[in-house]
Amino acid sequence: MNGTNSPKTLAIADYTYDLPDHRIASYPLSNRDASRLLVYESGNIHETTYRQLADQVPAGHLLVFNKTKVVEARIYFTKPTGGVIELFCLEPHPDYPDVTTAMLQTGQVRWNCLVGGASKWKHGTILEKSVTYGDTTVHLTAAIDARNQDTFSILFTWAPDTLSFAELLHAVGVIPIPPYLKRDSNKQDSDRYQTIYAEMEGSVAAPTAGLHFTDQVFKELSDKGISRSFVTLHVGAGTFKPVKSEYIADHDMHAEFIEVDIATIEELLSYEGRILAVGTTSLRTLESLYWMGVKAYVNPRINIEGLEMKQWEVYEELGRHQLTAGQSLISLLSWMKKHQMVRILCKTQILIAPGYYVRMIRGLITNFHQPQSTLLLLVAALIGNDWKKVYAYALENDFRFLSYGDGSLLWCNKP
Incomplete structure (x- = not known):
């Protein structure tokens, strides 16, 4: 029996609400942990x-937190004519x-980019x-x-070539705050659009549920x-991508890199049934780990590429295999040890939407999301x-x- 029903026939129009512009927080509060927290349980709210x-x-x-770090992913070039790209x-x-490998490149790297003002960038310039x-x-x-369907492959070259690409972005880039804030980033954003535990550089958007945590809250x-x-999922710009298709079946979910070490997976196993995800990215990572464990159970000879999570596979044949969270994690740990791997590092495109039930968590700490977004579908x-x-x-209640x-x-x- 397949315990996960496909959301392909869902109409995105059923997942909308009126969000006035003045309800969007343009700036953070002065104290991170002063933000309000709505608590929902079994239909009750306080x-x-x-x-x-x-x-x-x-x-x-x-x-479970996502320790990814936002990089200064926007780079502005001014042409001799004064135009900005x-x-x-x-x-x-x-x-x-x-x-991580790409971030550590020195002297030269290729990166897929969106280009603002591409029509002003003459060929060969x-x-x-x-x-x-x-x-x-x-x-x-x-x-x-190279020119791709929606992006450009850009060759960056820099001197001194002893700098890594991560260091280069620190030098020349700007923090990419979300487009719906409708303002330029400022010095405050460099600190506040970053969790206090951010460590692994590679995201172009913050795991925002973690922005509210302070050392005092941790204590x-x-x-x-x-x-x-802590796990790592490097957040891509696709997290802001609205669902433009009428039905979910026609939406292309963004893929993102996850990285989780074996000690963390062992810890997750020891807390089975008592896990909360801080943020949708942490949840997507945890649920991806579950299905990777299922894959390893079904096919112990699978390679790391085979563990990558595609958008729909949990709603198809893979979803017919029902393991407990513990059974799945034991399977994944066994596979890792057999292949002498100390960490899982691969892509996930998992889509969590109505029809899916979570295996790894009891609850989620998260912000309030945009209408008609995959994040609202997850909620x-x-x-x-x-x-x-x-x-x-x-x-x-404001x-x-x-x-x-x-x-x-x-x-x-519970389902």
């Missing part, structure tokens, strides 16, 4: 703040096996930019390597016996039609929405 989060979570639970670095060229970085002058050039969680663990998968009740309450807004703790409704 509110508190992130500062009191420890009061809402039972002792003995594990919170913007390059938005989305993801590494397929030449590189993962984000090389863009140039020089900046002062510490006591060094950094010189960067950009050339079009209070620890004092109560609530643990924390609806967890709590069903009560997503409408949650969002109506948030709107009626909660702040989207990346810099308030958040919610959603305890999952």
Whole structure:
């Protein structure tokens, strides 16, 4: 029996609500943990703040965070004529096996980019930019390597060539705040559009549920016996991509790199049934791990490429295999040890939408998401039609929405 029903026939128009512009938080609060927290459980709603989060979570639970770090992915070039061309670095060229490898390239790298002002970039023209970085002058050039369907493959070359691409972005780039904020990024965003535990460089968008956490909140969680663990999913710009098709079947879900080490998977196993995901990216990582374990159970000879999660496969033949979270993680750990792997590093395109039920978590801490977005579909998968009740309450009670807004703790409704 297939325990996961396909959402392909869902109409995105059924997952919308009216979000006035003035309800979108353009700037963060001065104190991260002062943001309000809506708590939903079994149809009931109450509110508190992130500062009191420890009061809402039972002792003995594990919170799982995404430790990805936002990079300065926007680079602006000014042409001799005065025109500006913007390059938005989305993801590494397929030449590189993962984000980290591409970030560590020195002197030269290929990256897939969106190009603002592409019509002004004449064929064969090389863009140039020089900046002062510490006591060094950094010189960067950009050339079009190839034109893709929606993006451009850009060849970046720079000097001094001892700098990594990550360091280069620090020198010449700008933090890419979400487009719906409708403003330029500023110095404050460099700090506040980053979690306090961000470590692994590679995202072009923040895992925003984590923006509310402070050292004080962490201390209070620890004092109560609530643990924390960290995974990595490098967030792509696709997280802001609205569903433009009438039905979900025609939406192309973005793929993102995940990285989780074996010690973390062993920890997840020890907390089976007592896990909360902090953010939709952490949830997508955890559910991807579950299905990777299922794949390893079905085919112990599978390779790492075969473990990559495609958009629809959990709703197809793969979904017919029903393991507990513990059984799946044991299968994945066995596969890793057999292949002498200390970490899982691959892509996931998993789509979590109504019809899907989560295997790995009891609840989700997350912000309030855009209408007709895959993130709102994910929320609806967890709590069903009560997503409408949650969002109506948030709107009626002046909660702040989207990346810099308030958040919610959603305890999952059982299927």
